[in-house]
Amino acid sequence: MPLNIKRLSAWLEGILGPRGGGEILSGDLRIYAETRLVRFGERVISNLTAREFSLFSFLVASSPGISSRQDIISRAWKTAAVENLVDTHIYNLRRKLPPELAACIRSVPGSGFRYFPGPHSR
DSSP: OOOOHHHHHHHHHHHHOOOTTOEEEETTEEEETTTTEEEETTEEEOOOOHHHHHHHHHHHHHTTSOBOHHHIIIIISOSOOOTHHHHHHHHHHHHHSOHHHHTTEEEETTTEEEEOOOGGGO
């Protein structure tokens, strides 16, 4: 299995906390870990709960890899929870994000979720 640097980085950040400035970049998307702020183009998204923010940050940092529900629970949230809780938070997260950004959070049947940037991210 080849080494995926982005996935390894996301995993280490989940264990050790954000590094440096804690900024994640993907096209027009900027995620600032220290302030729990998401900027998409000119829009600022600051109404995410701590779990939603952790979930979104983890998916973007792991992109384009697939994150299972168990990966999200143990690595992004560092807790124990039932797997359907992830689905609930994905649903809430998609409702709070702009439609073109919400569409980038993809369900992968039988595997989990992934952030797959669309044309806006170029």
